[in-house]
Amino acid sequence: MAKLVPTNETILVAGGGISGMTAALEAAECGKHVLLIEKSPSLGGRVSQFHRYFPKLCHPTCGMEINTRRLKANKRVHILTMTEVTAVTGTAGNYTVNLLTRPRYVNENCTACGACAKAVSSEIPNAFDYNLGKIKAAYLPFVMAYPQRYVIDPSIVGTAEGEAANAACAHDAIDLDMKPESFTVNVGAIIWATGWQPFDAAKIQPYGYDRFTNVITSVEFERMMDPSGPTGGKLLRPSDGKEARNIAFIQCAGSRDRNYLKHCSRICCMATLKQSTYIAERYGDDPDAKVSIYYIDIRAIDRFEDFYQKVQADPRVTFIKSKVANITEDESSGDPVLHGVDTEGYHRYDNRHDLCILAIGMQPSVRAEEIATGMHGDANGFIETNDENGAIFAAGCAGNPLDVNRSVQNATAAALRAIQVVNRIAAAEA
Amino acid sequence: MSDRRMAVGNYRNDFLKEVEANVEDGEWVKMCMQCGVCAGSCPLGPYWEHPPQEIFMMIRAGLRDDVLSSESMWMCTSCYNCIVRCPRELPITHIMHGLANYAHRLGLAPKMNPTRRFAKLFWNNIAAGGRANELKLSLGLYFMDGFATGIKKSLQMLPIGLGMLKTRRLNPFGLLAGGNCKDRKGIQAMLKKAKELEDKRKGFA
Amino acid sequence: MAGEMKLGAYICKGCGLGERLDCAELAKVAQKEGKAQVVREHDFLCHADGLAMIGNDITAGVNQIAIAACSRRAKAEAFTFDGVCVTRANLREGVIWVHPDTDDARETTQEAAADYVRMACAEAKAMRAPAGNPNRGGSKRILVVGGGISGLTAAREVAAAGYEVLLVEKSDELGGIARHLYRRVPAKEPFTEPQETGLAELVNSVCSNPHITTLINSTIAQTSGAPGRFTVEIASTGGNNRSETVGAIIQASGFTPYNANALTEFSYGRTLDVIDQLGLEKLVAAADGAPITRPSDGKPVKRVVFVQCAGQRSADDGRLPYCSGYCCNTSIKQAMYFKDADPAIDTTIIYSDLRTPGNGEDFYRSAQRKDITFTKGKVSTVTPTAAALKVDFKDLILDQDADIEADLVVLATGQVPNSGIDIETSDEAQAAAADKSILNLTYRQGKDLPQLRYGFTDSHFICFPYETRRTGIYACGPVRRPMDMAQAMDDATGAALKAIQAVENAAAGRAAHPRAGDLSFPQYRREGCTQCKRCTVECPFGAIDEDEKRYPVFNESRCRRCGTCMGACPVRVISFENYSVDTVGAQIKAVDIPDEFSEKPRVLILACENDAYPALDMAGMNNQHYSAFARIIPVRCLGSVNTIWITDALNSGYDAVALMGCKHGIDYQCHFVKGSELATYRASKVDDTLKQMNLEPERVQLFEVAITDALRTPKLIDGLVAKVIEIGMSPLKF
């Protein structure tokens, strides 16, 4: 990573999740200059919050390590974290982009030695763990975070805690006077890789996510299953910290539903099948371990069918073709009770579980029309492939609800689309 | 629930078309994606022989008699739970009303179904004078099955009736008056016209 | 070796190193034992001051640098100096953060640090700065094999980036399967109606592009060479053969519709009125707007039934085990052909899981709105009767056996990839299928791309979907994975980038993914080579061929620099300038081995740098302690581990050796595909050697480790040390 003066032969990549990293790296490894910006303090996005991938059950951190190593070795990618796009104007080959960098209060001197965190006692909700746990107000967002640099939370700036952190730093890396910085860059093409956010589960009122402690989302569950996550990888339910053994998954939580998201989010079936294996793995032959998957259609497309069949073969996993009507809570135990009808032959159920996981739908973090005037998106806000979008190209889930593999594929394609633009500029200027 | 497995069905699309043409909001039936949320949401669900989503499938399968003679739709309490939860925004409550109405009009609805009989009573009660006469309605309900049963039911309901009377929430003279709009005639003519138009639309004329 | 080598060793005292370690002592070690000509301590080495200090030394002639500070994974950008060799002694994550800050531990902690300084110096001295592969080709032209939607898109996209394209299509017309499609599934809002395929425009854009040369009626008779310098023999049905040079290859050989003749239960082949989806497209195209008629008797179709998953998602022999993904949307589209023409035609789709991801849900809704009937069921048979076809099925919702009559039945049968020869099969089987080859590679390891599963040439990596095992050759479209047109076009665009990247890398003499930019490359000492062929057989990327005398030919641009060949070589003649049997061997030798009675065993850990080494770093960051008797050396991949390191280590008095690498097997996580698997195999052979040395077999262990194993790796190390204490110190300490 090096200093970079952006020109109209530079590609701006907005978003440093796996799609943005991929687009940036693939373009840079073709010899292009890239400015990669990320809103949060470190790269990696949602993928870094996953415990495992389907269908291989390998760890996303592994690919992230390769990608960060590629970044460290590549001088053509310039990274700005805690930075957001505030405005985009211009046309293909010549965009003016306004950026805003929030203060990190830590400069590049930081060696990630951790002395500041030791000096600070106040804690903030841990956003990396979807606020399920807490983290010190001077923190490295997660152990694999890149750039490997701490962050001072604004809540302790101007307090004794902030000063203590500053005093503890032996490397002159803390600067509590940092201010938000606005600036403008000129670029030739833009790859929009701001990814997705989980649908707001509280809006699915019949499932009572906002009322019942033991109804959680799939993304939260994923953090719980991570050994470095809020429960140390243990399947402890939030209400009483008891080990949950009888687990329900509700598919299409928010998706395929005109009341919420009308599209199918594509990944949730596979995510649930994957997560069902966590439970099987945790409990081995424990006869009390049970997984119930409530679904409308299981969408295990292409070779993923193998994975579906494998899970189907597990006697601990039951598939119930039913959109759960609603959840109530057994007040004495805190158990969620799922009500509905298994439509394959009409069987009514009132099933009590230890924990219920909502396979939550995907929606774009930034809607197409919010990026720049005239941007074309679909009805759900995902960016369309459309010539009228000029040289602003979607990569990954900003354009479609995609799994990781397809996101990376799409990001690679986006990198080429951007390269085509800057190559035309270069050819014209040569 | 008895063995609900139906005989081998020979699927035709005719009934779906009939429903689309003649049943209130019947054109929505095809939009069901068989998720079953309606079936699970119904407060009287356990009493439905065929829950709404299954009825939709039966319509698609051409099981006309099974659907129209079913008691199921008559279990609808009009609570609208199914409507607000349906991911396809099907107006299920209305479709159930529509199917019940259609079956009733065709004379295929179960004759002794109490809700069917009460509903008829109710409508006739309000259609007569434009407003509901609660006393007539209750007595009509109790005497539906003849005088003796009526007396028995009335006695069962006597404490409630007395309570209502005592709190002045029931008009003891309601048999004679009450429940009438001023423009009774206009209302009756209006309803006659509406029925006529509907009959024509739905092939009853 | 040109120029004088001068080693500078730099000891950082920041991040608590100065407090925990006797850095002056470490400086002495670097000077005396590490033989560093320049040794400097610094309070904050990664700070601009420290870096400037090193820079000045480089200007003054230092060209080998040992940094004794944090892990090589930290501050990597700061400690990168062009043109010189840099090694890292991991004193922070690898020493002070994993050993307790107690008086008891001080001595062993200091000893560990001193060893790492010795190792870093020794490694640096054994390294040479690489300058890139000299045997590079300069062709930047891209060959696209296949002129269907994927190939046409790839060609168009490559050309749009300013590169030349050679497009080869075996039939007499461009367009592939898409030529037969009447319409395609919508790719735009509102996702409700079938849309034009757009094929004519695509073909036109390719044919009119001056950067694209198109050869029809042509196949690839032979492909040899490497990225940047592939030589491709192209055979034409007209006999007009030619030889072309290209820099990279995109294989877009597409799919063949599943042969439905096997589906006897559906009467395919028994009656003309049971057809597959492609058959219907042809029927509709032939009708050209007129009512669609039955093939058998020409009567108009009034009732049509679509059978989903026909011959798919089945474990039965001769059926497709996978879901082809596109067929639900296709049946919806085809049912619309009928409904849009005449709403009175009955269309029924019988499915078990309707799979319309993303905005396909809108298409599904649109179909329902058009009165297309969806029935969740399983079709058992289709039987021709006098007047019609009888479709028997189990209605899964009504839980009853049912039947429906149809004039026409359409089977959704799925895609079979055109992937050529399966190079994992026997030589005889390959020879028998020789005419099926797509690429006819002259590679030692076979004529076509390795297949992942079910004949698809997909990447095994979720994060890296384009990583085929043949550098510079990228598959795209349905040959890679069953897919629809929209996905194929996206996929082709991505493959186009990878091909362009491959030619750029090849021209610069640097490695492709995952060691992108690596300038080192394998070299071998021909005079020492015994022509044993292990390297050519074991290279996971098929990079190494054999010359006529059966010596290895490395084809550096095909190489991914994993070092598997180096690990394979029994006579240790293969090396990289900055990574060799010597660079690791020197580190192993540099460690100070206390005598047998010291009660200080030494355990060598050879850790994969991709996953195990980061996991150990994470252990450090989480303050997970492990034995101070372990000495850890990162390796490029366990595949690069030469067993000589293990035996040398044991011979020189180490008490145990552990290899830590990635999971292997069907869901392997090795970034170099076969490295950890080969290491496992090789390590199993060490047992014999151990017996000869009179050592217990427990002294050599191989651990499968994931990158997330920050808590587990310390336990593995401690367990091994405990095992050593249990079985006793090595008798081989001198």
Place this chain on the structure above:
Amino acid sequence: MTKQYSFYPGCSSETKASAVNYMTSVNAMCKTLGIALNEIPDWNCCGASIGYAEGGELPRHAMNARNIALSEKHNPGQDIVATCAACWLGAKETQRCLQHSRRLLDDTKTALSEAGLGKDYKGEVPIRHMVEVLIEDIGYEALAKPVVKPLTDIKIAGYVGCQTNRPFGVAGESFENPKYLDKLVETVGGEPAKKYDQKVTCCGGALAFSEPEKSQAQIRKIVESAYDHGAEMIVTPCPVCQMNVEIYQDQINARYGTKFHMPVTYYSQLMTVAYGGTAKQAGLDGNIIRAEKLEKIAAKPAK
């Protein structure tokens, strides 16, 4: 300042009808709040949901359209306000359906002509529930101002029921867990049973008549949960809910051996008492199960 509304009281609120006490308390409450209710002249029954079987589709729309037309003709510019859930829902549904179907609109107008209102239906007037008027037009803060006798020491379960809640409901409230009754209870100084979990359970509606066993099983859950959550009283915005939940308690006790004696009140009764009204003004004499705690407060002089 007095706000003018076009009022659709509905059959049950007539003199000596089942919800007359609702009407009494609404009148008292509105007086305090400056809400003027101008009754739609000669309004008719909405047809209720149960009218479907015999009435069918169009006749029911005609019934509701007549009320809307009368309101638009005689009370122009005034929102229609209903106190009964079914009346509100029926009118609103008709308005929606006619907006979406030209055919239905034309047919309805044809039918309306028979009642002399063929040209009077516009279908533009907002149709509101009284609760909406309170929350949206007046606001919790203003609703709290006239409180002179806060309902301290009464724990009240807010039972919203079905048709006030679904399918239209009150803006910003959830179909599954509406909170406005709890907020209204708080507004008048009472303690809401916030965890009461049967607030949207169906009481059986009209099926209380035709399917008493099934409905009473529903009502039992509704009352039982109120007890379980410590409530001393149920409050509801719907006359059908009020009646069903209140009057069958003895039968339920006989059927299930329960000992229910749970007063079921209207929000308007709570407010009338809190605003200093007498038990009579609040229609408390209309409750079969007397809301004794409310009566006591009503009897006490305001502080």
